Amino acid sequence: MALTTAKGLRDQNGLTEEEFLAQYDPGDYERPSVTVDMLLIGPKKDLSGLRILLIKRGGHPYLNCWALPGGFVHPDETCYEAAKRELSEEAGVKDVFLEQVYTFSKPDRDPRTRVMSVAYIALTSKTVPVRGGDDALEAAWFDFEYTDSQIHIFNEDIGVDIVYELSTKRFKNGHIKYPNLTPTLKSKTRLAFDHVEIIIEAMKKIRKEIEYTDLPFSMAPVKFTLPDLQVIYELLLGHKLYKANFRIMVADRIEALGEKTKSIVGRRMSEVYMLK
Amino acid sequence: MALTTAKGLRDQNGLTEEEFLAQYDPGDYERPSVTVDMLLIGPKKDLSGLRILLIKRGGHPYLNCWALPGGFVHPDETCYEAAKRELSEEAGVKDVFLEQVYTFSKPDRDPRTRVMSVAYIALTSKTVPVRGGDDALEAAWFDFEYTDSQIHIFNEDIGVDIVYELSTKRFKNGHIKYPNLTPTLKSKTRLAFDHVEIIIEAMKKIRKEIEYTDLPFSMAPVKFTLPDLQVIYELLLGHKLYKANFRIMVADRIEALGEKTKSIVGRRMSEVYMLK
């Protein structure tokens, strides 16, 4: 382990750093478990909507409830690396955009023991089928509709339908106030733990970041057409865009490849682009 | 502890949730320690600059280095509550704006043991003097200058001067790229741990949020004049604003109280306002 202070410097107990580290007992403080949880979303193949990956819980607590994919952070990895590993293990997703959102730390958010969760946004260009039920782990893609007033997560094949209503409440921080979305369960089925709140926080971040980053490009294949990219923007933002204005907006970030393909959403040939 | 699933539901071992929780052993996973660290900043009394609170480390590692205030998250509190408590204990700061920024989790960021840190922005309207050196804890306010190319933290009374140069590097995330600031130490003294990176991440967030939140108001007293508020905006943003434009921008968020005071930065009477 690398030393951080001058070699000979001694503390109030007369120890050098090397001596201090050798005798240090990490058991002095009670430690929480730390997990990562991912909001993994991607477009449906025909770009008619978004999908979210959920994992069915095979054990207590929230037995049989659907939950965001995630898992414990190992001793030798960062949270980012843990999120990457879990996505690969649980969803078979490799090339993925990953960004930290928020750390959830209510002491009772997991009834087993103290568990903090570092939440991540994970965006993928395709929602490839996941194996289901071969081990304890059952994973599936759900249709995901997110509006200002509602979260709707459903999968008709499995017969699962989860609805949360969203209402705006104002909170105080210091002497300034700001609005926050509060979910209310409207269906029989619910999501496990505080995972609705993770979804809300992640979607808030996504919508904000779309304005000044290339984030929606991570939901498009490397080569894409503008009609398709526009639909991806619209899915993430939750509203329609004007074609001409959209093209002006992205113009200086893309380059034409001089090819044409049939776009997914339209029925005609259109120019193929890449992100610069 | 509240149950999360239907009372009788049994898992693959035939246990109800109640039975499961009773036998659950939390020792199965290796757990990190979790701390909170705060970027506590506020304006100098004459609004001529910003100040940041630092704590001198009295023990290994980084013995005698200055560090962001912070501490361990207790078993019964959220990270937010821990941050609030530590600010009150270490800096005597009560009414403060507090917002989570980012969770730092490199396995070797603390040489003692695995320590994750949840970073917070803390904004206060006055940098009240802190007691120094009465217990193991020595705290002091430092002048804080943050530009696109440099972080400068200094206190001439104590004789401490810390400089980091900032350069922009591009990183890849999935198949999109985005820029990030990387610090290089330019002074003899350094900050403890990865606390420079916390400062960079927090300032990035502050500058972004100024555009669409009331964040700078948390550095002003409840009643303020517009010349003073404008200077606070300029300190946080790092550049000058046009008076007329600034007033249009904040116009619909403030209300005049019908009083006048001498503004801090000017030498004339000016109208007193409050945040709506």
Add this chain to the structure above:
DNA sequence: ATAATAGTGTCTTTCAGACACTATTTT
């Protein structure tokens, strides 16, 4: 041929940026 949609032109509105001026207050 017809319908759909890819792609572009352009008008309007809004807002940020910039400067100039008047009014008030301190020294």
Add this chain to the structure above:
DNA sequence: AAAATAGTGTCTGAAAGACACTATTAT
């Protein structure tokens, strides 16, 4: 009276929003 600064009016240009038109392609 002079200097400084509080407070307001207004011009400009860039960008967002909105609509209309032409060109191309699938059926």
